[in-house]
Amino acid sequence: MAIRGRPRGFDRDLALQKIMEVFWAKGYEAAQLNELTAAIGITPPSFYAAFGSKESAFREAVNLYVASAGSGPMHALDAGETAQQAIRAMLLASIDVALRAPQSSGCLLILGVMNCQPETGPLYDLLKGMRKETVERVRARLRRGVADGDLPQTTDIPTLASYYGAIMQAISMQARDGATRQELEALVGPSLAALQ
Amino acid sequence: MAIRGRPRGFDRDLALQKIMEVFWAKGYEAAQLNELTAAIGITPPSFYAAFGSKESAFREAVNLYVASAGSGPMHALDAGETAQQAIRAMLLASIDVALRAPQSSGCLLILGVMNCQPETGPLYDLLKGMRKETVERVRARLRRGVADGDLPQTTDIPTLASYYGAIMQAISMQARDGATRQELEALVGPSLAALQ
């Protein structure tokens, strides 16, 4: 049996794409509902029928982001031959992501919710958890680096992993401050000194 | 002739101190006027009579911050014997500031205005300009380090300066994410590798 009732007048996947771009460009709190609906070309009731609420739309957008636009750094981390190359590639991919952002730049997972309002706590924690996961993946890659002989046995893996997590946060902040690709790439060199 | 009219019922300097703490703890956008007035113990009309608006109160608070609670890192930068010691002391002082923050932690100049709302653009630019000034002072200290022979002539000063600016931003972000002093100090070591 086919779907009952009046069919949706827009493509939900395409709409989610637009939603992600608006949230990415402006962050959760600054992205107003009328910007979201205007970007899609629908009115509020259609938005709520399709996505439930601003918050649940954001959660969906984050999942889409992780699976698409924001996947570069983690992919680069896995693809690098040595630990050093992997870290370097991850940081360069972060720069790509930060500069590919629609407007104000930066990574959605890092700048998407700045906890400007008290009620955004759960979303802030959601992104915080994802950042933590990122650091965990870096940690795993460094462990592999030690096992492969890329890094000395004495490497302080937890410290280095959270350090590179911090570098990625810094890249996003600087991108939001308007840094150029050159300026962002200049951050990568010094940070790799910690792997020598 | 003495001051005419009913005298102010509260200490303006003390009130500004409170205002700074609230803005520091919650950021510009999340700090609501009733929190500000409640912290001081006054009502809105008194606040507006004394400070003009939320925005101008914030500007005053930022100036107070730079002159007091937030002065540590720049002071440490000037006091360090060698360039390496100065940078290290600055980063450690940044950690002190980030952890001394009233509530959600981090540096007011870094996290005070995250541009969640479009109308906060001017304040965002104000803080951005101050961050730029910080990097300029780091640059000057590194130049002196080269002149003193602390650092090789080939040192890429602009790159390193903005790199350490980025590290301070990262310290604030991680502090806001709930990092402990130990975790923050762990970021300093790797970042100093760039000065070897």
Add this chain to the structure above:
DNA sequence: AAAATTATGTAGTGATAATTATAGAAAAGA
């Protein structure tokens, strides 16, 4: 074709938050 079901558009509703009008209180000057 009629009923059932789901989407859409117009035009609100309700909550929140910065700001202020108005009246009254506390001081100095005449």
Add this chain to the structure above:
DNA sequence: TCTTTTCTATAATTATCACTACATAATTTT
């Protein structure tokens, strides 16, 4: 004392923004 000046408190006012009630449109099922 009485006027002038400045501060304070209560209670609006205004704007913004997420969200929705209601009527209507477009489908499928019977």
